[in-house]
Amino acid sequence: MFDLSSFSLKGKSAIITGGASGLGEYYTKAMLKAGAQVMVVSRTDKNWDVMQQFADELNANIYFLKQDITAKDAPQKIVEETIKQLGKIDILVNNAGMQLRNKWQDFKDQDWEKVVNLNLNxxxxxxxxxxxxxxxxxxxxxxxxxxxxxxxxxxxxxPYTASKHSVVGLTKAYADALAPYNIQVNAIAPGYINTPMTKALQEDPVRSKEILAHIPAGHWGDPSELMGVVVFLASSASNYVTGVTLPVDGGYLLR
Structure with a gap:
């Protein structure tokens, strides 16, 4: 029987990569608000104090692990530390990512590898x-x-475009393979959201105007507008949803 408790994450344990800054900060806050305990994995301790204070105000449990997730031994370290601190793993949010820009003829091989290693591998x-x-x-x-x-x-x-196309394919492949184990795998495709990563686009008078004209909602998204979606996909309310990539874009893809 469905009720609002289906959206609760009480008693759940989550890993969120890059969960202390950018959009990851909002995914972490959403999980904490919904009742989950969270292991934030990030390369530096930037913003950890802010996230700890947020958790304390909610009387929620948050843990931190400083780890480069592209390191070969990172997955096992992350799993072991999470189980040690949280006891189990119910939710994984693969949020950490990066973007590098250049003209095609000037793109460096090492920049391709750096982005693909983080965003896909x-x-x-x-x-x-x-x-x-x-x-x-x-x-x-x-x-x-x-x-x-x-x-x-x-x-x-x-490399960013290639990696983000590939994330959709990887989501489908894992969803299919893991369905027999009652594991749901989905993705969120944020639209043009007001974050430091999009600052250059927002300040470009030509591109910013073009982007806004393409968004039926008429404005750049606020990071908080992604919080409900991540809770839904992490909760039992989405148990029959798998292999889906959900755009949260104010209708951008409609035009």
Whole structure:
């Protein structure tokens, strides 16, 4: 029987990569508000104090792990530390990502590798390690983060576009493979959201105008507008939803 408790994450344990800054900060806050305890994994301790204070005000449990998730031994370290501190893993949000811009003829090989390693390879390997734990308990939620560039071209951001297209495919493949273990795998594709990553676009008088004209909602998204979606995909309310990439874009893809 459905009731609002289906959206509760009380008693759930989540890992969120890059969960202390950018959009990850809002995913973490949403999980904490919904009742989950959260392990934030990030390369630096930037904003950890702010996130700790937020959790304390909610009387919620938050933990932190400083880890480069592209390191070869990162998945096992993350899994082991999370189980040690939180006891189990119910939710994984593969949020950490980066974008580098350049003209096609000037793109450096090392920049391609850097972006793809973080945005795609790390998602694959961490999901693989976490799925093994989720399979034991016959339940779990994996949430990947796509982009508008999961659907469109990005002529100055080749590795970002390639990685975000690939995240959609990876989401489908894992959803199919893990369904027998009652593990749902979905993705969120944020639209043009007001974050530091989009600052250059917002300040470009030509591109900013073009983007706004393409958004039926008429404004850049606020990061808080992604919070309900991540809670839904992490909760039992979405138990029959898997392999889906959900655009949260104010209708951008309609035009």
């Amino acid at each position: 790390a998602v694959y390997f961490l999901s693989h390690a976490v799925a093994k734990e989720m399979a034991k308990q016959k339940s779990g939620k994996i949430i990947n983060i796509g982009s508008m560039q999961s659907y469109r071209a990005g002529k100055f951001i080749f």
